[in-house]
Amino acid sequence: MVYRLFMVLTALLPLFAAAAEQGQRRFDDGRLRVHLHPRTPDQIAAFYEARGFPRAMVARLRAQCFITTTVRNLTDDIVWLEPARWEFRTADGRRIERLDRGYWKTQWAAMDAPLPARSTFRWTQLPESLDLRPGEGEGGNLILPRPAGRFSLIARFATGAERSGPAITVRFNDLRCAGPPTRSAPRGRK
Amino acid sequence: MFSLRLFHVPRWLVLCALAAAPALAAASQGARPAALPPGILALDGRPAPPLALADMDANRFDLRQARGHWVFVHFWASWCGPCRREMPAIQRMAHRLDDPRLRVELVNVAESADTVFTFLGVTAPDLGSLLDRDGAVADRWEPRGLPATYLVDPRGRLRFHALGGRPWDKPAYLDFLRGLLGPRR
Numbered sequence: 001m002v003y004r005l006f007m008v009l010t011a012l013l014p015l016f017a018a019a020a021e022q023g024q025r026r027f028d029d030g031r032l033r034v035h036l037h038p039r040t041p042d043q044i045a046a047f048y049e050a051r052g053f054p055r056a057m058v059a060r061l062r063a064q065c066f067i068t069t070t071v072r073n074l075t076d077d078i079v080w081l082e083p084a085r086w087e088f089r090t091a092d093g094r095r096i097e098r099l100d101r102g103y104w105k106t107q108w109a110a111m112d113a114p115l116p117a118r119s120t121f122r123w124t125q126l127p128e129s130l131d132l133r134p135g136e137g138e139g140g141n142l143i144l145p146r147p148a149g150r151f152s153l154i155a156r157f158a159t160g161a162e163r164s165g166p167a168i169t170v171r172f173n174d175l176r177c178a179g180p181p182t183r184s185a186p187r188g189r190k
Numbered sequence: 191m192f193s194l195r196l197f198h199v200p201r202w203l204v205l206c207a208l209a210a211a212p213a214l215a216a217a218s219q220g221a222r223p224a225a226l227p228p229g230i231l232a233l234d235g236r237p238a239p240p241l242a243l244a245d246m247d248a249n250r251f252d253l254r255q256a257r258g259h260w261v262f263v264h265f266w267a268s269w270c271g272p273c274r275r276e277m278p279a280i281q282r283m284a285h286r287l288d289d290p291r292l293r294v295e296l297v298n299v300a301e302s303a304d305t306v307f308t309f310l311g312v313t314a315p316d317l318g319s320l321l322d323r324d325g326a327v328a329d330r331w332e333p334r335g336l337p338a339t340y341l342v343d344p345r346g347r348l349r350f351h352a353l354g355g356r357p358w359d360k361p362a363y364l365d366f367l368r369g370l371l372g373p374r375r
Contacts, residue, residue, distance in 0.1 A: 051269065052302070119300035119325025123267065123336055130334060135228065136353045138335055 027170045031075045032157060034170055039066040039141075040179030047124075053117045060107065064099060065144040065177035069126050072137035077165055080158040081130040081138055087154045090147050099143040101128055131161070150174050227362040229353040238263075238342045239330040241295075243320040246303045251295060251320055253346065260370055261342040262294045265333050266319075268301055268309040273337040276355035281314040283358035283367070291371050299336065300325035341370065 025036040041062040048058050073079040088096035101122065108118045126140035144151075153172040159165030226232065241253040241263065253261060264280060266273040284294050296319035298306045306319050322328050331340070339352035349370075356363060 047269070115324035115326070116300040119328065120267070120269075122325075123299060123328075124269075127335065133231065133353060140335075 025172065025175070027172070028074075029168075029170075031073075032079060032168050032170065033070075033072040033074060033137075034155065035070045036153075036172060036175065037068040037070075038176065038178035039068055042179065048117075048121075051117070051120055053121075054113065056111055057108070057113055057117060057121075060111075061143075063146065065146040067142045067144070067175075067177075068139065069142050070137060070139040071126075071132065073132035073134060075159065076134050077159050078134075078161050079132045079168065080163060081127060081132050082158070083126055083128065083142060083155075085156045085158070087156075088144060088151055089154075090151050091149055096144050096147055096151060099145065101125060104143075144177070146177050150176055226350075227356075227366050229356050230366065231351045231353065233340075233348045233351055235343075235347045235349060238340070238346055238348050239327075241297070241320075241327055241331075243297065243322055243327060245318050245320050246307055247318075253295075253342065256293055256295075256342075257346055258344050259290075260292045260344060260367075262292060262367075263331075263340045263342060264294070264296045265299055265322075265328050265331065265336055265338045266296060267299045267336050268305050270336045272355035274309075274313060276337055276358070277310070277313040277317070279355075279357050279359045281317050283364065284317070286359060286364055287367060287371075289368075289371055289374070292367065295320060297322050297327060299328045343370075 025038075027034040044064075044066050045058050045062040048061055053061075071079075071081055083098060084100070086098070088098060090096060104121065104125075105118075108121070124141055126142055127138060130138055132138060153170075153175060155170045155172070157168040157170070159168060238253055242250065244250045253263075262280075266277065268274070280294065280296075294317070296317060298319045299322050301321075303321060306321065310317055310319060331338075333340075334351075334353065337355050339356065340348055341350040341352075343349045358364075358367075
């Protein structure tokens with residue numbers, strides 16, 4: 001009887017966890033801690049302007065939806081941080097394609113952006129693939145084309161050195177980009 | 191195919207050499223620590239990527255010329271929160287060890303000399319930094335993130351990597367570094 005009760009409670013745990021995520025931007029199930037912090041266009045512009053980014057780069061960046069994301073592995077095994085396995089979807093189910101490092105590399109090359117700015121930009125993005133070691137955390141920005149309304153994220157994490165462990169799936173609902181896109185002229189250098 | 195028989199090496203000599211190899215390696219690199227402090231990963235000893243940069247005063251450093259020393263290579267940027275918290279601990283570590291067999295080389299990633307000067311003046315005024323002005327050196331080293339620290343052995347090989355910011359001035363980390371250096375002669 002006790003065993004059956006234990007099994008029922010164990011089966012219900014994911015439901016409790018999922019309910020706790022409604023409209024929230026934090027997840028912690030004892031295995032993984034994930035925080036999402038949407039940034040306003042002005043915050044993004046201020047950050048990159050202060051690092052000497054050219055005006056054209058700042059203008060391109062402030063038009064997007066930035067979500068500063070931190071992930072910490074709380075397990076004793078490897079957890080794979082691979083944003084390519086994450087799904088962003090609008091409320092009506094359409095997929096939102098993340099603007100990944102490859103996209104920006106092409107953009108900056110076409111713009112002939114300064115190399116220091118390209119380097120700093122890369123370091124401020126979430127890695128495309130990282131085997132998070134036990135206790136290790138990592139942070140950086142995820143960038144989306146700004147969707148009209150709310151959206152969801154299903155983030156999938158493989159575990160184990162060979163990715164053969166039990167996967168961890170985290171769902172965030174009712175996400176929104178921070179602040180409206182602003183039309184004020186960026187103050188960065190030419 | 192390689193064969194020991196080709197060189198006519200007596201088997202007893204091979205066995206003695208194999209038995210003595212760890213001791214010889216330890217003698218050449220300092221004693222290996224018994225246990226690694228949290229967040230320190232042992233690496234496979236591949237040659238360190240090139241690192242030849244100038245600091246804010248145009249003094250050049252080339253990793254190839256640091257053979258015979260352990261080198262603490264630390265990649266950082268002023269906008270990185272953990273870097274800001276870690277830098278004073280690195281300065282205290284350097285003071286507490288005060289050992290010429292360990293070189294502490296900071297590498298700022300893609301920021302201006304003014305930014306570096308202002309940042310270090312506040313957080314760790316006794317430390318200087320090399321300037322990786324376009325981020326190309328950091329790209330070659332491929333750190334997992336910023337901050338990132340590597341320990342390069344006296345033969346120029348990557349031996350350890352620290353994950354994120356570490357309290358380098360705490361006893362576990364100081365003892366770890368002292369263990370690498372071995373006893374002072």
